[in-house]
Amino acid sequence: MSMTKVNLIANGPMIVLGAITITHEDGTEEVKETRASFCRCGxxxxxxxxxxxxxK
Ligand code: FES
Known part of the structure; x- marks a missing residue:
């Protein structure tokens, strides 16, 4: 089993490397097989x- 890695970019996103399932606020699920970049700035x-x- 490979580990999921998280990279925090200064003044930027959180990048998740590895397969993950994201559960959105409305309960729907989304699978990302290799990476996802999450906004941390709003x-x-x-x-x-x-x-x-x-x-910007
Ligand atoms: S961290 Fe990139 S738009 Fe917010």
Whole structure:
């Protein structure tokens, strides 16, 4: 079993490397097989994912 890794980018997203299942606020589930980048700044227009707006 491979470990899931989390990279925290300064003033940017949390990048999760590895297979994960995301449970959204409405209860729907989404599987990401290799990576997901989560917004930590609150500026994304594609929550919960980072869309690069943290650089603006
Ligand atoms: S961390 Fe990238 S848009 Fe928020």
């Amino acid at each position: 500026k994304s227009e594609n929550m919960p994912y980072c869309n690069g707006n943290h650089n």
